[in-house]
Amino acid sequence: LAKTTQPISMDSYEGQEVxxxxxxxxxxxxxxxxxxxxxxxxxxxxxxxxYKTKVTNEVASLFxxxxxxxxxxxxxxxxxxxxxxxxxxxxxxxxGLTFGKGTHLIIQP
Amino acid sequence: xxGVTQTPKFxxxxxxxxxxxxxxxxxxxxxxxxxxxxxxxxxxxxxYSVGEGTTAKGEVPDGYNVSRLKKQNFLLGLESAAPSxxxxxxxxxxxxxxxxxxxxxxxxxxxxVT
Numbered sequence: 439l440a441k442t443t444q445p446i447s448m449d450s451y452e453g454q455e456v457x458x459x460x461x462x463x464x465x466x467x468x469x470x471x472x473x474x475x476x477x478x479x480x481x482x483x484x485x486x487x488x489y490k491t492k493v494t495n496e497v498a499s500l501f502x503x504x505x506x507x508x509x510x511x512x513x514x515x516x517x518x519x520x521x522x523x524x525x526x527x528x529x530x531x532x533x534g535l536t537f538g539k540g541t542h543l544i545i546q547p
Numbered sequence: 548x549x550g551v552t553q554t555p556k557f558x559x560x561x562x563x564x565x566x567x568x569x570x571x572x573x574x575x576x577x578x579x580x581x582x583x584x585x586x587x588x589x590x591x592x593x594x595y596s597v598g599e600g601t602t603a604k605g606e607v608p609d610g611y612n613v614s615r616l617k618k619q620n621f622l623l624g625l626e627s628a629a630p631s632x633x634x635x636x637x638x639x640x641x642x643x644x645x646x647x648x649x650x651x652x653x654x655x656x657x658x659x660v661t
Contacts, residue, residue: 470648481551481637481652482590525589530648532597534580534605537589 442528442538449544456513458541460526462506471502471509474525476540482525486511521545549573551653553638559659560628568623568656570638577643579621580605580650581613583634590637596621597643628660 443461450456462471470489474482486493488500488509499512513520523542527535554569570579577598582590582605592605594613602613610632612624621640625632635657639650 470646472648479655481639481655482650483652484649487648527589530646532578532595532643532647533603534582534592534595534647535590535650536592536606537582539587539589 441536442526444524444526444538444541446539447542447544449546450516451546452517453515456516456520456543456545458511458513458524458526458543460509460511462508462526462528465506465528469528469530471500471506472527472530472535473498473500473509473511474527474537476523476525482537485524516543516545518545518547551638551640551651553636553653553656555656556654557657559661560625561661562629564628565624565626566628566658567625568636568638568658570621570623570640570653571619572621572638572640572651573619574640574642574651575618576640576651577618578641578647579615580639580641581611581621581623582637582639583607583632584637584655585634593623593636628658630660632658633660634658 472487473485476482493500501510523540525540527537529536580595581593596615599618638653641650
């Protein structure tokens, strides 16, 4: 069963760019890489997905190298409201996602 | 458009009691999932469904049963609750057209079994 590995926690300051890296061991050839955000007492929220290279949307960028063994979620100019747990689950498709413990990101003023 | 809703939001059960958690989605999604999340942990998949009338086991299915009689609803049942089932339960849904990667989650049901 493919699993991902990411740092347990990170901290940064308002206005900084934050990069969270995830290791994707044994990622399936057809699987996309996704990132989710979760606030306390809420369900996870989808942030971004990609297959290769770089993807950008209104909230984040996702960098995926050619070998797809890692990915980096980049949050530009973070604010206090970005304090949350960030997940890079493995799997996907019809069979569902496998979530690890995620990265607890703390943003300080 | 309410998205994914879950009923109830909170519940306290005694060991051995039974209950059903209801998940409803109004996005016409084919795929639906039940996850549980224990303190400080990620989500673990209990059961899932790829369409009306079909269900499959996930990572931690023991002690739970599910049914999907209507496309928009996915029910999770606990026949005889145990303290180990104290957790927060999340339902999610997604469209087969997007490959199933962009899941929409409900607000969760906080269950305590005493």
